[in-house]
Amino acid sequence: MKVLHTADWHIGQLFHEYDRTYEHQQFLDWLLQTLGHESIDILLISGDVFDISNPSAASIKMFYTFLNKATKGNKDLQIIITAGNHDSASRLEAPKPLLESSNVHIVGWVEKDTEGNIDYEKLLIPIKDASGNAKIWCLAVPFLRMGDYPSIPGSENPYTEGVTALYKEAFEYASQKKKEGQTMIAMGHLHTHHAEPGKMNDTERPIMGGVECIPATAFPQELKYVALGHIHKAQKVGGKEHIRYSGSPLPMSFSELNYKHQVIVFELDEDISNLKSVEIPLFVPLQRIPASHQPLHEVITLLEQLPNTEGTRETIPYLEVKVLLEGPEPALRYKIEAAITGKNVRLAKIDSKYPPSTKEEPEFITQEKLSELQPLDVFGKVYQSRYNTEVPEAMLKLFKQAAEEVNQTAE
Numbered sequence: 001m002k003v004l005h006t007a008d009w010h011i012g013q014l015f016h017e018y019d020r021t022y023e024h025q026q027f028l029d030w031l032l033q034t035l036g037h038e039s040i041d042i043l044l045i046s047g048d049v050f051d052i053s054n055p056s057a058a059s060i061k062m063f064y065t066f067l068n069k070a071t072k073g074n075k076d077l078q079i080i081i082t083a084g085n086h087d088s089a090s091r092l093e094a095p096k097p098l099l100e101s102s103n104v105h106i107v108g109w110v111e112k113d114t115e116g117n118i119d120y121e122k123l124l125i126p127i128k129d130a131s132g133n134a135k136i137w138c139l140a141v142p143f144l145r146m147g148d149y150p151s152i153p154g155s156e157n158p159y160t161e162g163v164t165a166l167y168k169e170a171f172e173y174a175s176q177k178k179k180e181g182q183t184m185i186a187m188g189h190l191h192t193h194h195a196e197p198g199k200m201n202d203t204e205r206p207i208m209g210g211v212e213c214i215p216a217t218a219f220p221q222e223l224k225y226v227a228l229g230h231i232h233k234a235q236k237v238g239g240k241e242h243i244r245y246s247g248s249p250l251p252m253s254f255s256e257l258n259y260k261h262q263v264i265v266f267e268l269d270e271d272i273s274n275l276k277s278v279e280i281p282l283f284v285p286l287q288r289i290p291a292s293h294q295p296l297h298e299v300i301t302l303l304e305q306l307p308n309t310e311g312t313r314e315t316i317p318y319l320e321v322k323v324l325l326e327g328p329e330p331a332l333r334y335k336i337e338a339a340i341t342g343k344n345v346r347l348a349k350i351d352s353k354y355p356p357s358t359k360e361e362p363e364f365i366t367q368e369k370l371s372e373l374q375p376l377d378v379f380g381k382v383y384q385s386r387y388n389t390e391v392p393e394a395m396l397k398l399f400k401q402a403a404e405e406v407n408q409t410a411e
Contacts (some may be wrong), residue, residue: 007229047084
């Protein structure tokens, strides 16, 4: 059976305040074509279908329209979807009874009985062959929140040990059902040790001290493939070919300027074979001008040389401008926007940089010393720390004037 693994769609996400409906729709249309072209039997979506827990009606419609087209266009396609940390488990699972009649399975949360025992049956999805016989068992594990995983008494790291225990117990439960000739795979939405998020996961909550990282050894060796989501950069985990993040389908930041987004495709029988990445087209380009920080007048000249607007609004590139400033520039955005008026770019981000600091180490000011400083001293130190240069005389004069007016008012 042929499998396609994808994750982290983030439908409804804005890119620096720009709506991405066009890009998400283009990706879903491409995925529909890929499902048919690659003759996919199983589609795994490992979390973060939506960007927020309360997505818009348009985002919801886009997702379920895709599911409808995917199942109608691929008669025997089986789809398994797990919730990510951005998804609302209950909202994602709401149409579950209806979708299961179309071989679409959604697992949003970990269900427990009245005694608090995990119902592993709800996490176990049978994948059937053309004859209707269970061929593969999938441990469909959603994003795990506190209380979802087993509590380990005396544990030094309750999260890591608890999540590891959940996968172990789920695997043992599935093993009781597994028959000769059947295989097992798993899904997850989590952060693994040594994963490389780079700047692509700036929007995700930071991992404090590695306490919420899961080692590759948490997944039983007998699992033939582990389809992960949460990290937006496609990669293997722990050097293992069968434990992978598929990465996000759309760029999440300008750090992905030269990054190729992808889905993972492989064949699964008793073992995996013919594993490959399938590159996703870039529907809206990213553009950076200049390549490194340059003085403002040089940047403006480069921007004015850009070609005029062409094509449709949806396909115009997103632009990041990198500018080197000597100090505050209140009219910076206005000057840049004026330079690109009518140009074939959409200003998404201005990355400002100031001269390097001449001080070897930042100055530490005690509470006692702070009380001795005058407002002008504080202003000078703040300005120096932010712009790495002395306050210009004209600005010092204005500050002194403002301070004198405040003192006169206070008196």
